[in-house]
Amino acid sequence: MKTLVILGSGGRLGAALARGYAQETRVIGFNHSQLDLANPQAIESALGALEFDALVNCAALTNVDYCETHREEAFAINAQAAGQIGAICARKKARCIHISTDYVFDGAKNTPYLETDEALPLSVYGESKRQGEIELLQSSPDHLAARVAWVFGPDRPSFVDQILKRALETDQLQAIGDKWSTPTSTQDLVEWLRPLLWEHRVGGLMHLTQSGACTWQEYGQFALDRAWEAGLPLKGRTVGFQAMASLAAFVAKRPVHTVLSTQRFAALTGQTPRCWQEAVAEYVRGWKPTV
Numbered sequence: 001m002k003t004l005v006i007l008g009s010g011g012r013l014g015a016a017l018a019r020g021y022a023q024e025t026r027v028i029g030f031n032h033s034q035l036d037l038a039n040p041q042a043i044e045s046a047l048g049a050l051e052f053d054a055l056v057n058c059a060a061l062t063n064v065d066y067c068e069t070h071r072e073e074a075f076a077i078n079a080q081a082a083g084q085i086g087a088i089c090a091r092k093k094a095r096c097i098h099i100s101t102d103y104v105f106d107g108a109k110n111t112p113y114l115e116t117d118e119a120l121p122l123s124v125y126g127e128s129k130r131q132g133e134i135e136l137l138q139s140s141p142d143h144l145a146a147r148v149a150w151v152f153g154p155d156r157p158s159f160v161d162q163i164l165k166r167a168l169e170t171d172q173l174q175a176i177g178d179k180w181s182t183p184t185s186t187q188d189l190v191e192w193l194r195p196l197l198w199e200h201r202v203g204g205l206m207h208l209t210q211s212g213a214c215t216w217q218e219y220g221q222f223a224l225d226r227a228w229e230a231g232l233p234l235k236g237r238t239v240g241f242q243a244m245a246s247l248a249a250f251v252a253k254r255p256v257h258t259v260l261s262t263q264r265f266a267a268l269t270g271q272t273p274r275c276w277q278e279a280v281a282e283y284v285r286g287w288k289p290t291v
């Protein structure tokens with residue numbers, strides 16, 4: 001049985017991958033308290049002597065606004081650690097997949113971004129994640145940086161859980177209606193990353209999201225409609241429009257349109273990711289108000 005290391009195994013995606021691969025591989029997970037990526041010595045002592053066949057790095061400083069005012073910390077965790085982990089994997093000839101983000105783009109392109117499009121991040125978070133891709137690929141061109149977007153799943157609440165929870169409490173619902181990307185399921189990422197880990201060991205950049213595109217408002221409305229059909233006693237049934245510019249709580253600048261093309265993945269594996277509506281509908285059908 002192959003050994004797979006998952007970094008960030010306490011997070012939304014890392015926990016889903018650790019569970020998803022537990023039957024078929026020996027999974028060694030590290031959560032934040034077990035390994036702090038801000039500490040290079042800790043990385044070396046945790047991974048340097050460990051024997052493994054592949055590693056997926058899902059750990060990151062993901063709070064976009066926190067990163068904006070903590071640049072050094074963001075770069076240590078999202079960039080320098082990615083390079084160091086890449087170098088350790090290269091030394092061991094282990095497959096290495098690093099999870100990156102749609103926020104490497106400025107969002108000015110109104111058609112889906114290709115891996116070959118120039119990354120021009122608007123925020124410290126985006127810059128640090130872009131630098132992580134660069135440092136990873138400098139450590140070995142065989143490593144893969146997989147860019148994901150709007151990730152949801154059962155292991156940690158995200159937008160879809162928040163809007164459903166709020167709809168159970170109030171009919172005052174709003175979500176941003178002028179920012180586009182693609183909701184992406186952690187369960188589907190388990191399926192898409194499997195062939196990239198073991199079978200199609202290509203290097204470079206790879207976009208991995210569901211198909212299609214929407215705004216937060218459309219995403220929220222779709223989730224509410226499915227929840228109503230499933231019999232959830234919603235107080236709120238309609239998600240109103242909110243302009244991104246009206247959100248005073250946003251410290252960092254966000255890209256407007258970061259729909260990613262998954263052409264490279266589809267050409268390589270023969271799989272086209274299912275549309276976001278199908279993945280969200282399935283998630284909402286299994287959703288419990290306690291999440």
Ligand SMILES: NC(=O)c1ccc[n+]([C@@H]2O[C@H](COP(=O)([O-])OP(=O)(O)OC[C@H]3O[C@@H](n4cnc5c(N)ncnc54)[C@H](OP(=O)(O)O)[C@@H]3O)[C@@H](O)[C@H]2O)c1
Nearest residue numbers: 008010011012013032036037059060062101148149150151
């Ligand atoms: N969620 C999205 O919509 C989204 C969109 C685009 C890209 N991504 C990327 O997808 C990946 C997975 O994100 P996610 O959605 O699973 O987010 P998440 O739930 O926030 O997971 C990130 C994990 O990293 C851990 N972490 C933070 N600082 C750390 C440190 N110094 N050392 C070790 N671990 C640390 C966190 O632990 P604690 O929580 O205990 O601190 C958390 O478990 C990340 O690379 C993220 O940039 C996510």
